[in-house]
Amino acid sequence: MTVGQLTLPQLAEACAGLGVCGVGLWRAPVQAYGVAAAAALVRRAGLTVTTLCRGGLFTSTDPSAHSRALDDNRAAIDEAAVLGTDTLVLVPGGLPPGSRDLYGARERVADALGLLAPYAQQRGVRLAIEPLHPMYAADRSVVSTLGQALDLAERFPAEQVGVAVDTYHVWWDDQAPEAVARAGADGRIHAVQMADWVTPLPAGVLNGRGQLGDGAIDLYAWRETLDAAGYTGPIEVELFNDALWERDGVEVLAETVLRFVRHVLRPAQDSPAPVPGKGSLSPAFRDRGIPEK
């Protein structure tokens, strides 16, 4: 979604050209392209599918809507298996219309996990509960902290259910680092995503995630926290940002790789501009006019 303006073939080509070896995919573009075709495309490009986003939205009190949600999640699990990723990211869902019962909604999430986790495990897919920032508590996720997500996950075996750690959602929470450590010790960090926090937030607060390094989050410190928790898996960058979507997608992807090197791989105080063509960066940077910060 960071470069949602690219088609899947453009994305695969750009990743390969920039030395990006893994990609997190969203369901809608994969479905539009065809799941099997998308799987073949990314495999040919040498890409690993790090996660599929997203399942979830389990909180309806309407039985038929709830049943449709479960069916849709089984389909998402099947799609993840075809894509060859081991992780489906779940966004729990908000309050049903008119409801004020956060506790009840969270319990419906737990019930859904109980139904889906064994189905997923049979297909080699782990579920990753993503707590969303508390500003989404009413309309997108009644699970607002990493601690809550972990409490839910721990009702199930670690190989079935874990958490997704997204810096954009948890950066403000002084208890989140401890939850990362707890999740890591138990093998429950099933996905990691990074985005920066920039203000002012746009109306609707959906598409204002900051490019890495533009905002308030000490991304390197989060990476150290994840390292210390024993996490060795991929780190995705997930930016929902109208301004980035309006730009050339390949340029944005290249900029994001540079920012990742500068702000996630290196501490902020010690981050000279990466030298194109040096180190682990692809020579593809050399000929591009990548915006620098």
Next chain:
Amino acid sequence: MTVGQLTLPQLAEACAGLGVCGVGLWRAPVQAYGVAAAAALVRRAGLTVTTLCRGGLFTSTDPSAHSRALDDNRAAIDEAAVLGTDTLVLVPGGLPPGSRDLYGARERVADALGLLAPYAQQRGVRLAIEPLHPMYAADRSVVSTLGQALDLAERFPAEQVGVAVDTYHVWWDDQAPEAVARAGADGRIHAVQMADWVTPLPAGVLNGRGQLGDGAIDLYAWRETLDAAGYTGPIEVELFNDALWERDGVEVLAETVLRFVRHVLRPAQDSPAPVPGKGSLSPAFRDRGIPEK
């Protein structure tokens, strides 16, 4: 601020007419009217000043800015004493420009409290740390949860420093009810404010607080939680809402009183429309076309 479109004399008259016996004031309109004159005005109207908003904004790393902030807070404490309120609400402040150090900023808040709390106590004023919703963590308050605010307050005597509980900021937090109980047991609930949570949030996320009953928060449950914690003080309604500010202020105040009766004093499931002129409501409702929900 709920009816910021009213002048102080209009506010005092409207409160008296509607049977509202206490009011929380903000510094800017009080200063513009004159602190002593405002104190006399509300006293003549039979109003108690429940709190003064707001001090705080302690997080600058610039020594002269920090020194100015402390001076301004001493002035706010003096103003609170003149107004006859026992409580100054503090908004801690966000990250300084370019900083990503939430921990350091929180410690600067603690340092400032240590300097100001004795000064306030000598003037009969308690400080109430208000945790703001995590969506303000970067730019307005590095203290995002009631638990954090209470951790800070507990470094000082309860008669000096407590917390302000605002439903808009803490409603999503499953740990907040426990923090309310802890604060209540220790006599540290120094202010309570209510607003509802409505979506979508407006750009900048400042002026979209919902009228009581319009949103996702179970206000009656919060009131029960406060009751159970032994809180017997005033409950303010603080709505920052562009749409409400565009309407007639007296009408908005009257609507807010009705909503308060319906959603805070009574459980949501059991809340028929209050009958104008009956019960504890002022007859002033009878002749007004109060919008009903």
